[in-house]
Amino acid sequence: MLSKTGCSSHQPAMESTDSRVQVFVSLLPQAYFAEKVGGEHVQVSVLIPPGADPHTYEPTPQQMKDLAKADLYLKVGTIEFEEMWMDRIVDVNPGMLVVDTSQSIDLIDQDPHIWLSPNLARQQAQSIYQALITIDAAHQPDYQRNLQAFQGEMDQLDQYIKEQLKNIKHRELLVFHPAWRYFCADYGLEEIAIEQEGKEPTVQEMVRIINDAREKGIRAVIVSPQHSTHQAEAIAGDIGAEIITLDPLARDYTANLRQAADELARALSRD
Ligand SMILES: [Zn+2]
Known part of the structure; x- marks a missing residue:
């Protein structure tokens, strides 16, 4: 889109030559879904960069x-970032199609x-497909073929995870x-949170979590690169978990x- 007041020499060449659907997503995994379904007809940008919360x-x-x-915004659904920013994002681009990919979930x-969840990824991909054919009906057959391939990929992934976790001893x-x-x-499986309402646990909560985990014979403590690992390591050390x-x-x-799935299967198969 060309700015009404800007001098044309200031416009980057890409804007006028790129006929692909300009898609924004909140998270990196959504970019994977959108690129799989959109293929060569989309240009996907991710708002939240690697390592950010x-x-x-x-x-x-x-x-x-x-x-x-942008032409299209694909929302995760209920993530805080979107709840905080979506109104302002729509203000800068009222014509953009905004789709909540959790709508059928x-x-x-x-x-x-x-x-x-690969099963829910399949449903998110369906929403992405619907959005793309709304904006770019001319390429509907391509989107449909891409969607089917993606659903197949998710089916295989689902099977693989089931197979890996088939014989674990701890859930x-x-x-x-x-x-x-x-x-x-x-x-x-059952996830037990260390974080309490999005915050690090207090000393009393730590004690309760450790006692609970010891009783349940927990073997694995999951951490993510986006969060501090200090308390998780203390708990894992205390209960002899990995x-x-x-x-x-x-x-x-x-x-x-x-x-x-590989890592979980290994840790959860220990006696
Ligand atoms: Zn999160």
Whole structure:
């Protein structure tokens, strides 16, 4: 889109030549979904960069400028960042289509981490497909073919995770930042949060968590690269559990979840 007042020589060449659908997502794994479904017809930008915390992130002025030129925003659904910023994002670009990719999903207690379930990723991809054919009906057959391929990839991933976790001995795990609830729900695991309401636990809460974990024979404590590991390490040391680093926000979605399944299977198979 050309600015009404700007001198044309100031416009980057890409803006006028790029006919692809300009898509914005909040999180890196959503970029994976959108690129798989959109293929060559989309240009996907991610608002929350690697290493940043999606619960507290604030967009940069440059990102707000780029958002003003976008065609489509794909929301995770209930993540704090979107609740804080969506009104302002829509203000800079009232014509942009905004789609909530959690629209067909039954949320558990408004937990936003729906992308970590391959089954729910399939539903998010369906919403992405609907949005893309609304904006770019001419390429509907391509989007449909891409969607089918993606659904197949998710089916295989789901099978792989089930296979890996088939013979584990322990089903409960401690998680510092509780991002894995939908994943756990799909694969018969139970996530116990160390963080309390998004905050580090108090000393009393730590004692309760450690006693609870010892009683349950917890073998694995999950930490993520976006959060401090100090308290999780203290708890793991106390109860003789293994620290496992799993990234809930890796861009290479399928490879990341395969690796997560491998690591969990190993730790949860210990006596
Ligand atoms: Zn989170």
